[in-house]
Amino acid sequence: MQESPSASLPSAAAPVHQADRKKAWQRGRSTYRPGRFTGWIVPLLFVAFMETGARLGYIPARLFPPPSELLQTISQLALRGELLMHVAASVTRVLTGFIAGSLLAVATGLLVGLSRRAEALLEPTFQALRAIPSLAWIPLLLLWLGIDETPKIVLIAIGAFFPVYLNLVAGIRDIDYSFIEVGIISGLDTRGLIRHILLPASLPYLFAGLRNGVSLAWMFLVAAELIAATKGVGYLLSDGRETGRPDLVLAAIIVLAILGKLSDGILRRCEQASLRWRDARLQKQA
Template sequence: MGGALTAPAAVLAAAPGRRGAGRAAGGLALGLILPLGLAFGWEAVVALGWADDRLLPTPSRILATLAALAQSGELGPHVLATLQRVALGFLFGVAAGTLFGALSGYWPLARRLLDPTLQALRNIPSIAWVPLFILWFGIFETSKVTLIAVGVFFPIYLSLGAAILGVDRKLVEVGRSLRFSLREMITRILLPATLPSYLVALRAGLGLGWMFVVAAEFMGAEQGLGFLLVDGQQTGRPAVILASIVAFALLGKLSDSLLAALSARLLTWQDSFTPAK
């Protein structure tokens, strides 16, 4: 009898999880409609003879190229090299952006001292750093990781500094009236208030890291998806170029999805607005 009573309860407890999984699967299926529609459309246009696929290969040729590169063992080292550069650049950029963003947002003197220079540097195109970094660090990994870290740094610095400045003044005054220490002020007021903006900045910084890695791998790289892309251009293989671009898109989307899932877990306490479906 007890087992019969507990079974419905277990089913009810599992129902929200199943509904969440169902919504996630539905969202994924909906998001695939546009890319799959474009892919099938281009396949049909080429199959009907309305266009030539020499310069813009069909998705089937691109996937076949990716499969051939994977089977030959050529794709794996390129992917690992790019992932390592993005991961290291992201970590260094996040650390520096968090430090300088926190200083600029919390300490007015640091903001007046640092912000004008950093705002000017933020507008320099990524490719403009390449000759200088090659001169300073050579063409090896240090220059590549540094360039990626520069791209990651600025959105995090900007967003975190602005988020701290945007914290409700009444919350800070409550903390001061309760005689919070600096650690308590940060952990109990500033961190929860700035966390949503900071997590969005992390995703923006990660996206820029994937963009900057292409410029980084132009700097004498012998491995990496950027190198594979340039190799396809130099050897006149558009399928290899597009296969590299597809690999960048898939890896970037996967890493962003992982970061978005982590953000959702960290922000479960938020009572956020949910748009009508």
């Protein structure tokens, strides 16, 4: 029986259909514009659910106070001036540790990305250090650096270092080598390659690492403020636990969530401003 000519059409047309689906997906993402308050839907529904459950007695207030009580606790802290003091201390520690850890990660990531010898020398050690929990660093940092601000900032820097380093190295490895060859042919030295090719090409990876790094910096902050801290949002958490006040613990968690979201939003705005060329290219392709 002779095979019909149309039998070969699906295989030939498959790449075309895949390309059409890809363009449709990109077009859908580029044309969708979420509402201004879309991101508030889930938090507001959760708050309404918890408030209703607490008022009706389904949720024990001694374990999870209603959101209205948490808002009252935060308001009292703000009126007494305690909230601003704790937030200022935590923001200063996170900002200092995050900047220090990120700068060191960028320098080390560029070194490892450019040199296979440096990669073979440093990569195994970094992978081992990355697996150490944050609390395991505290006794060692106390022995080395004392109980002032230095061990707190160092611990936060450790938390921010690894996401930035790993993402930057991955971004450098993903660069098409032809771009580097063009730079070498054009007479660029190592500094010129870093400035004009490596960093611009790996910016999406770098910003992904920075956003992950700032999230981990806030997580490591809680562990850092267990090191003989007398102020800070992490100290509020510890104080609420010791005094048996779940409202204070949850209020501190809410403040940490807000601060983390704000810092991530700032980095996201910086990312959008720095990568406008990529978004314009994707819209053009769509």
